[in-house]
Structure formats: structure tokens, C-alpha cells
Amino acid sequence: MLFNQSDHLHNISPSQNVFYRAVIEDNDDSKEPGGTLGRCRVRILGIHSQNAKRTGKNKGTPTNELPWAELMVSTGFGGGMSGFGVSSVPLKGTWVWVFLDGGDWNKPIITGIIYSISTKQGPGASKTNGGFYDPDKVYPIKEKINEQDINRLAANRKFSETPIKKIRDANKDKGISTSTGGTWDEIIEASSKAKYPNNIVFETKGQSIIEYDSTKGNERIHFFHKSGTYWEIQDKGNYQSKTVGNHYEIINKDYHRLTKINQRITVQADVETKYDAKETILIGGDHKETIKGKVQQIYKSSKDEKVTGAVTEKYSSGQSTNGGPKISIKAGVINLN
Secondary structure, three states: OOOOHHHOOOOOOOOOOOEEEEEEEEOOOOOOOOOOOOOEEEEEEOOEOOEOOOOEOOEOOOHHHOOEEEEOOOOOEOOOOOOOOEOOOOOOOOEEEEEEHHHOOOOEEEEEEOOOEOOOOOOOOOOOOEOOOOOOOOOOOHHHOOOEOOOHHHHOOOHHHOHHHHHHHHHOOOOEEOOOOOEEOOOOOOHHHOOOOOEEEEEOOOOOEEEEEOOOOOOEEEEEOOOOOEEEEOHHHOEEEEOOOOOOOOOOOOOOOOOOOOOOOOOOOOOOOOOOOOOOOOOOOOOOOEEOOOOOOOOOOOOOOOOOOOOOOEEOOOOOOOOOOOOOOOOOOOOOO
16 A cells, blocks of 8 residues: 555655664565565555554555565675575564665665563554554563563573573482492583673564573683574583483494593483494403493304403392303313402
């Protein structure tokens, strides 16, 4: 719909090059010609009335009659080069600055987002006559009414109410036992130590979060999924990850891993290991195994075992050796108790 002159609140000449405050009331242009170009319908303060329902021939402008605004984005966003870069569309209810291309009221261009404090949710254009809100009455979400648009993690505000605190800290693993009788704990979450304005935060509508924190003494990179799965590079180079569901890792070529100090592996259920080729194990020091259950070894071909040092085997239950038709044992001294 072309702009209706009588719906204009102020006598402003179209030729004036000015910026206007506006609110995004529709962010889905997929059914428009060209489709998915990031355009948004905007209700412009000073041009459109707050009346979001047609009450007369030239009174009020419903959301579906607002003009589509092009989105001016940073050069780092996907757009001019086949979508490479970051691609996103602002949420409905977002306050923005718009510029009128050539002074044409029907050709607004969104030049930036205005951080604000929302005092209430929009009444919804489909239910009342009110505009300048999210027509779907979704944003801002109820728990963030009267709160700044700056993300809580970026502003170091209400950390206890963030998904990270609610989900990640609620499922923290502590006292993980090792084979030598020791324990270790999952590293404490560090998002609460971020200081404004040093934490760059990306949060999706699904509450998945990315943090790039440059707070002194807390420099880190953190990727968090709302399920509780995350990975994090913390200050001093510590790395921690957690998968709350199944974990699959496929490596098509060589895999090399070096642990320069100690390595502790704890598996709290069964372990299955399959090798389709040779296995070579080199142990530079002592080798100790404590087996609390049964041991079963099946050799479908010959077994060639060479031990140059002492071997101590301890079984807390029993050991059964079955072989045939012949078993040969050669040793200097054999002690049987």
C-alpha cells in the first residue's frame, strides 16, 4: 500500500532528509517479490499514527499496510557477496532508526537499532488498535519488562536468571572419581565474572549463547546450547566441554594426541573398543591393572606375548584359563598357591 498523506501526523516535506524512530512490526518478507531479503515493515514515529486498525477511509494503518523497509547492515553481515558473513533479521517490536530514500515515505531504510527499555508488552494489533509494539505480543518477553535491551551477560546483570546459570550450573558434575582414588570437578562457569562493557554476547531466540569476553583476568570464549551442551576456552588457556546427549566424532585421517602431564579417564558404564588393524601399546613405566570382575580373552589365531620386566596381576574374584588341546608354560620358577 502506498503511504496515505492524511495518515501523516506532522506537516513534514518529503524532501527533508531526516531520520525517524520506528518500530518493526513484521519481519517476514518471504512472500513478497524477491523474498527473504531481510526487509521489515515499520511503523514510523511522526509519519504513521499509533492506530493499527483501519477506522475510516484514511484513518489508521494496519500492520500489513505498513511500508517494507530495506535493512542497512554492517559490512560484516551476509548480503552483497552471496550471503557470506553473519545473516540475521531484527525481531518484531525492535525500535530502529530509519531514513527515507529520496524523502519517499514509502521507501524507508533501517540504518540501525535503538537500545531501549520496554515498559510493557505490546497490546497486539490484532486485539486492539495499538501500534508501535510487537503485534504478536511475544517481545519483549515478560521476564525482561522494564529491563535494558543490552543482554544480561553483556551488562553483568541478573546472571542467576540466565539460561547458563539455570541449566549449566544446575547440572554440574562434581567428585568425579579416578582409578587412583582421587576426584575432580567440572570447572566453575565464568560468565558471572564478565564486566560491562567487555563481554560481546550473541543470544538466539532459542537461548543458545556465544560469548567473547575480554574482561581482565576472565578472557574467554564460550559457546552454550540451551540443552546444557557447551565448550569454553577459559582464562589461562583452560579448555572444557560437556555433551549432555550423545557424542559422535569421526576422523577420516590420522589422529594424534599428546598429553604432556597426567591423563585421567573415567567411564561410568561399559566400554567397547574395536580395532580393525594392529594395536601397539608402549608403556614406559609400571603397568597396574585391578580387575574386580571376570576376565575373558579369546584368541582366534596365535598369541605372541613378550614381557621383559616383572608383571603383577591381581584379581579380586577369580580367573579361569581354558585352553587346548595343549597348554605350554615355560619359566624358571613357578609358584602355585
